[in-house]
Amino acid sequence: MTYIAKPKFHHPGLPKNDLGYTHRDYEGKISTLCAGCGHDSITASIIEACYELSIEPHRVAKISGIGCSSKTPDYFLGNSHGFNSVHGRMPSVLTGANLANRDLIYLGVSGDGDSASIGFGQFAHSIRRGVNMTYIVENNGVYGLTKGQFSATADRGSKSKKGVMNTDNAIDLVAIALQLGASFVARSFSGDKNQLVPLIAAAIRHKGASFIDVISPCIAFNNHAGSTKSFDYVREHNDAVNRLDVLTGRDPITVDYAPGTVQVVEQHDGTRLALRKIDADYDANDRLAAMTFLQKHAAKGQVVTGLLYVDPDSEDLHTHLDTVETPLNTLEAKDLCPGTSALEKINASLR
Amino acid sequence: MPDQSPISSVNDFVVRFANVNGSGSASANELFARSILRHGVPVSPRNIFPSNIQGLPTWYEVRVTEDGHLGARGGVDMMVAMNPQTWDKDVASIEPGGYLFYDSTKPMPTSKFRADINVIGVPLTAITNSTYTDPRQRQLFKNIIYLGALCALLDMDPKLVEQLIGEQYKGKEKLLSSNVHALHLGRDWALQNLKCPVGLRVKKSDKVGERIFIEGNSAAALGAVYGGATVCAWYPITPSSSVAEAFTSHCKKLRHDPETGKAKYAIVQGEDELASIGIVIGASWNGARAFTATSGPGISLMTEFIGLSYFAEIPAVIMNIQRAGPSTGMPTRTQQCDIIACAYASHGDTKHVLLFPEDPAEAFEFAAQSFDLADRLQTMIFLMLDLDIGMNHRLCRPLKWDDARQYDRGKVMTAEMLDEPGRDFGRYLDVDGDGIPYRTYPGTHPTKGSFFTRGTSRDRYARYSEEGAVYADNMQRLVRKFETAQDMVPRPLQANAAKPTKYGVIYFGSTAPAMDEAIGLLEARGHQLDRMRIRAFPFHSSVASFIADHDFVYVVEQNRDAQLRQLIVNENGIDPVRLVPILHYDGTPITARFIANAIGDHQDHLKVTPLRKAVS
Numbered sequence: 001m002t003y004i005a006k007p008k009f010h011h012p013g014l015p016k017n018d019l020g021y022t023h024r025d026y027e028g029k030i031s032t033l034c035a036g037c038g039h040d041s042i043t044a045s046i047i048e049a050c051y052e053l054s055i056e057p058h059r060v061a062k063i064s065g066i067g068c069s070s071k072t073p074d075y076f077l078g079n080s081h082g083f084n085s086v087h088g089r090m091p092s093v094l095t096g097a098n099l100a101n102r103d104l105i106y107l108g109v110s111g112d113g114d115s116a117s118i119g120f121g122q123f124a125h126s127i128r129r130g131v132n133m134t135y136i137v138e139n140n141g142v143y144g145l146t147k148g149q150f151s152a153t154a155d156r157g158s159k160s161k162k163g164v165m166n167t168d169n170a171i172d173l174v175a176i177a178l179q180l181g182a183s184f185v186a187r188s189f190s191g192d193k194n195q196l197v198p199l200i201a202a203a204i205r206h207k208g209a210s211f212i213d214v215i216s217p218c219i220a221f222n223n224h225a226g227s228t229k230s231f232d233y234v235r236e237h238n239d240a241v242n243r244l245d246v247l248t249g250r251d252p253i254t255v256d257y258a259p260g261t262v263q264v265v266e267q268h269d270g271t272r273l274a275l276r277k278i279d280a281d282y283d284a285n286d287r288l289a290a291m292t293f294l295q296k297h298a299a300k301g302q303v304v305t306g307l308l309y310v311d312p313d314s315e316d317l318h319t320h321l322d323t324v325e326t327p328l329n330t331l332e333a334k335d336l337c338p339g340t341s342a343l344e345k346i347n348a349s350l351r
Numbered sequence: 352m353p354d355q356s357p358i359s360s361v362n363d364f365v366v367r368f369a370n371v372n373g374s375g376s377a378s379a380n381e382l383f384a385r386s387i388l389r390h391g392v393p394v395s396p397r398n399i400f401p402s403n404i405q406g407l408p409t410w411y412e413v414r415v416t417e418d419g420h421l422g423a424r425g426g427v428d429m430m431v432a433m434n435p436q437t438w439d440k441d442v443a444s445i446e447p448g449g450y451l452f453y454d455s456t457k458p459m460p461t462s463k464f465r466a467d468i469n470v471i472g473v474p475l476t477a478i479t480n481s482t483y484t485d486p487r488q489r490q491l492f493k494n495i496i497y498l499g500a501l502c503a504l505l506d507m508d509p510k511l512v513e514q515l516i517g518e519q520y521k522g523k524e525k526l527l528s529s530n531v532h533a534l535h536l537g538r539d540w541a542l543q544n545l546k547c548p549v550g551l552r553v554k555k556s557d558k559v560g561e562r563i564f565i566e567g568n569s570a571a572a573l574g575a576v577y578g579g580a581t582v583c584a585w586y587p588i589t590p591s592s593s594v595a596e597a598f599t600s601h602c603k604k605l606r607h608d609p610e611t612g613k614a615k616y617a618i619v620q621g622e623d624e625l626a627s628i629g630i631v632i633g634a635s636w637n638g639a640r641a642f643t644a645t646s647g648p649g650i651s652l653m654t655e656f657i658g659l660s661y662f663a664e665i666p667a668v669i670m671n672i673q674r675a676g677p678s679t680g681m682p683t684r685t686q687q688c689d690i691i692a693c694a695y696a697s698h699g700d701t702k703h704v705l706l707f708p709e710d711p712a713e714a715f716e717f718a719a720q721s722f723d724l725a726d727r728l729q730t731m732i733f734l735m736l737d738l739d740i741g742m743n744h745r746l747c748r749p750l751k752w753d754d755a756r757q758y759d760r761g762k763v764m765t766a767e768m769l770d771e772p773g774r775d776f777g778r779y780l781d782v783d784g785d786g787i788p789y790r791t792y793p794g795t796h797p798t799k800g801s802f803f804t805r806g807t808s809r810d811r812y813a814r815y816s817e818e819g820a821v822y823a824d825n826m827q828r829l830v831r832k833f834e835t836a837q838d839m840v841p842r843p844l845q846a847n848a849a850k851p852t853k854y855g856v857i858y859f860g861s862t863a864p865a866m867d868e869a870i871g872l873l874e875a876r877g878h879q880l881d882r883m884r885i886r887a888f889p890f891h892s893s894v895a896s897f898i899a900d901h902d903f904v905y906v907v908e909q910n911r912d913a914q915l916r917q918l919i920v921n922e923n924g925i926d927p928v929r930l931v932p933i934l935h936y937d938g939t940p941i942t943a944r945f946i947a948n949a950i951g952d953h954q955d956h957l958k959v960t961p962l963r964k965a966v967s
Binding site for chain 2: 056058059063073074078079080082084085086089092093094096097098099103104121122124125129317318321322323324325328329330332333335338339343346351
């Protein structure tokens with residue numbers, strides 16, 4: 001047996017969300033990743049975010065590329081369709097799926113090899129097109145399945161488990177996403193579920209290209225001294241700019257925030273994002289400032305996390321293409337075929 | 352005076368225009384071809400163009416053919432030599448007794464001409480410059496002026512040309528009248544100064560009938576509109592770009608919601624061919640009809656995804672407008688050279704369905720049908736056009752559609768079906784014994800019918816598995832599915848010779864008009880051939896029986912390695928000796944003369960007796 005189904009029974013008193021689903025309804029198969037893998041924490045955070053948002057589990061499409069991270073869609077939302085596609089090509093497959101049916105929620109799961117190396121181009125172009133998706137990179141700086149080679153997000157000067165020094169410069173996917181016009185950009189850490197869950201929830205509710213880079217230590221190959229993607233390193237250098245509360249529905253903001261410490265951003269669907277500022281001067285609506293801030297702190301070896309940029313007036317690819325509201329995959333011959341009378345006119349124009 | 356009597360022919364000759372790329376000659380030349388059609392005389396035009404935007408030589412060849420031979424003929428009866436760069440080669444290519452039409456504004460040394468051709472000089476630049484001052488106008492109207500002169504020389508009815516100009520510039524009176532004026536400038540000069548008409552003449556006839564004049568790429572794109580394609584992702588590559596561009600313009604006219612004005616389609620220009628096919632696969636996985644158009648290099652880039660489509664069983668359509676390979680090859684020259692590359696595209700054991708339309712009308716039909724086939728068979732379908740069909744206007748039967756026709760979306764399980772008592776959904780379960788499983792679209796049912804699509808091996812319920820028996824079971828089912836495809840794809844068409852014969856010929860795609868004409872030429876030489884036009888792969892069982900019924904069969908194709916022949920040998924276990932390759936692969940369209948010579952020589956050789964051989 002090369003897959004492991006999870007037993008279905010659960011505690012009868014398990015809490016239910018607005019749709020009557022429990023946590024268990026958002027789970028998938030049992031993970032086959034290494035015990036303690038950061039990716040499993042991200043899986044748990046996705047489950048938590050979907051539960052909290054009361055999403056119909058089957059209305060999500062999970063799409064991934066190839067690699068450890070890309071295996072994870074099998075481990076959450078077992079009632080959703082998943083597509084473990086081709087290495088580095090999740091963004092194009094997701095783009096096509098999104099074009100076919102604009103009504104589903106698209107969750108793209110990728111890794112640093114998948115998105116920063118082989119799929120760097122597809123990552124970039126899906127972001128610049130503004131595909132309505134939540135694009136999560138489970139970033140561990142290393143190729144796990146092929147046993148520990150550096151990836152393109154590994155910092156220059158960091159050491160592999162075998163002691164080899166990385167001499168290539170690192171690609172910062174967050175910086176690139178900002179530059180390419182992603183309308184929601186965040187970074188988080190798999191070891192900080194409290195930060196990650198609301199970020200995923202907000203990204204799902206965002207219209208447009210949402211990108212979350214999650215540093216997710218590889219406990220097998222990249223969790224040693226000298227690595228800049230280890231649990232210890234990221235904990236020590238984590239520089240969170242804000243903490244996020246996602247407020248759905250029309251409820252007033254009841255949490256008592258000290259004046260000037262919270263930035264509220266209302267998204268397209270009415271979701272409000274309350275950003276509790278940690279860095280008092282950080283403005284999550286300022287793309288240029290975010291880029292500068294990121295560069296300055298990266299130079300100091302800090303890992304900036306939080307909701308780094310959000311555009312409340314974002315658009316998506318369907319807006320740009322001006323497609324009909326009805327999902328294209330539901331249109332039938334009567335909607336799509338111009339018929340014989342139109343064809344006769346075309347024939348006449350070709351004589 | 353030429354030492355060869357001038358060629359004399361009514362409604363059967365070849366005019367070739369030698370121009371400079373980017374000089375605006377294309378529309379005047381096309382106007383010439385269309386004008387002849389309006390005389391009721393079939394024409395077959397071909398663009399011979401460089402991989403260049405401006406400055407390099409380009410030719411437009413019009414075969415005037417009352418008999419309706421739409422393949423390239425070879426040879427030039429009249430050269431309209433407007434490009435000094437190619438003058439020598441152009442003059443050399445004229446048939447003895449043929450005509451050279453040139454701009455005589457500047458005198459040319461006699462050494463630049465040939466004694467055995469008829470030289471017709473018209474001072475085009477002088478006429479143009481005395482009439483127009485704007486440089487752009489001078490360039491454009493010069494083309495119309497030579498068209499006017501040709502009108503007089505070839506005895507064409509100027510009213511029919513005027514009518515076409517009127518249709519082209521409807522509502523733009525100024526352009527209309529200035530074009531008509533330029534036409535008459537040229538015509539009047541020729542009538543006053545030259546002996547008109549020459550030996551080549553266009554005479555009104557009724558051989559065009561209801562036929563239409565359309566490029567294969569535009570027809571294929573229209574087939575995609577009629578076939579219900581809603582997603583198109585593409586990356587520009589010659590000679591396929593005009594498929595996506597035509598799809599865009601057809602959709603703009605035919606696919607907007609009348610009330611909201613919104614688009615019932617999505618077209619994305621991908622960042623490369625990998626993204627384009629990825630978008631197609633994603634859209635098809637999610638239940639839309641999607642396609643891409645590309646050419647050889649694009650196919651090479653797409654092969655990983657093509658394997659995914661085969662193995663994960665995701666419908667998709669690729670229109671491959673073939674050009675001469677390998678590598679970048681000759682991007683603006685035609686070949687049928689991706690047969691093997693497409694039939695077996697991708698690593699591992701794969702096989703794909705190929706469709707071979709012969710002309711734009713069939714490109715339209717097969718394009719529409721390819722979406723039904725992709726959905727029904729849940730696999731990649733290749734529509735194999737080539738530059739010769741794709742980028743040239745071709746006279747063909749009118750496009751037809753049946754309004755009662757519904758799209759065949761194949762085996763898709765709905766929420767209602769999933770809820771039926773006793774219904775077992777396994778994504779890769781062969782429920783009906785035809786190798787085709789059921790699929791569900793994402794988002795169908797809250798608790799049933801979801802599955803994980805992957806390129807890795809999996810069991811009948813789409814669960815990951817590396818068990819050998821499970822893997823082999825799936826691979827065997829894919830073979831069954833491919834066998835099912837055999838009876839769904841367009842069947843070969845067979846035409847028997849007038850007299851019983853031991854010999855046959857197999858051909859496909861853009862070779863068809865040249866082959867049809869060659870049959871007549873071969874008959875005249877005393878050779879009878881039964882013929883079969885293959886229209887799809889996998890091959891129908893009639894292909895093997897056709898070969899079995901003949902001593903041997905010629906396989907005519909436009910590539911070096913006899914790719915269709917290889918495929919027939921490989922797939923049908925045919926003795927290669929029984930299939931004689933007839934190969935044309937210099938990048939020009941195959942001609943009837945070439946086929947008739949190659950087959951005729953081979954047949955003549957068969958008739959040589961050993962005794963006579965010994966004597967010689």
